[in-house]
Amino acid sequence: KAGVTQTPRYLIKTRGQQVTLSCSPISGHRSVSWYQQTPGQGLQFLFEYFSETQRNKGNFPGRFSGRQFSNSRSEMNVSTLELGDSALYLCASSPGQGEQFFGPGTRLTVL
Amino acid sequence: TQLLEQSPQFLSIQEGENLTVYCNSSSVFSSLQWYRQEPGEGPVLLVTVVTGGEVKKLKRLTFQFGDARKDSSLHITAAQPGDTGLYLCAGETGFQKLVFGTGTRLLVSP
Numbered sequence: 001k002a003g004v005t006q007t008p009r010y011l012i013k014t015r016g017q018q019v020t021l022s023c024s025p026i027s028g029h030r031s032v033s034w035y036q037q038t039p040g041q042g043l044q045f046l047f048e049y050f051s052e053t054q055r056n057k058g059n060f061p062g063r064f065s066g067r068q069f070s071n072s073r074s075e076m077n078v079s080t081l082e083l084g085d086s087a088l089y090l091c092a093s094s095p096g097q098g099e100q101f102f103g104p105g106t107r108l109t110v111l
Numbered sequence: 112t113q114l115l116e117q118s119p120q121f122l123s124i125q126e127g128e129n130l131t132v133y134c135n136s137s138s139v140f141s142s143l144q145w146y147r148q149e150p151g152e153g154p155v156l157l158v159t160v161v162t163g164g165e166v167k168k169l170k171r172l173t174f175q176f177g178d179a180r181k182d183s184s185l186h187i188t189a190a191q192p193g194d195t196g197l198y199l200c201a202g203e204t205g206f207q208k209l210v211f212g213t214g215t216r217l218l219v220s221p
Contacts, residue, residue: 042211043211055206
């Protein structure tokens with residue numbers, strides 16, 4: 001079974017731009033969660049989608065948004081990028097509850 | 112805000128030594144998970160503990176959940192270089208929402 005895939009793996013953007021990251025969950029998994037990992041704040045929960053509906057949301061500004069498609073693939077979008085948005089963005093998939101399987105992440109650098 | 116504090120933050124030991132990592136919170140969690148993350152990869156789940164007082168063993172790793180389900184520990188016996196990595200505890204607080212600990216970076220030298 002293929003694992004969670006995230007694209008792109010690396011991305012460089014400048015302040016003010018917007019970015020879209022993609023996550024393909026494990027086949028059959030309907031839940032996708034997104035996390036931000038930084039050296040200062042560690043791993044923080046962004047949001048979770050299940051069957052195209054957002055079920056849970058972390059404490060991030062509205063510039064961070066996401067969506068899930070009918071095939072369970074998910075995207076997250078960050079608008080008006082700030083330097084502090086530089087981070088490793090991880091997505092995790094699960095059947096809906098229980099163990100979450102993480103992808104390798106997308107490393108975003110904002111200049 | 113639910114916080115999970117891990118200690119120590121960094122640990123550098125020689126192969127063959129034993130170590131314990133602690134994960135503490137003032138909040139009660141329905142379950143607590145331990146992950147290991149290596150550079151360039153996402154966290155990989157090691158174990159989930161659910162019942163207060165529960166002890167789980169995974170080869171040389173022993174995990175314990177506190178009686179009040181607020182704290183946990185990870186003990187590694189006879190550490191090996193392959194154990195090197197970032198160890199993270201995480202508590203589940205809602206639909207697939209994990210609150211992660213501050214992390215313990217372990218380096219095991221040959």
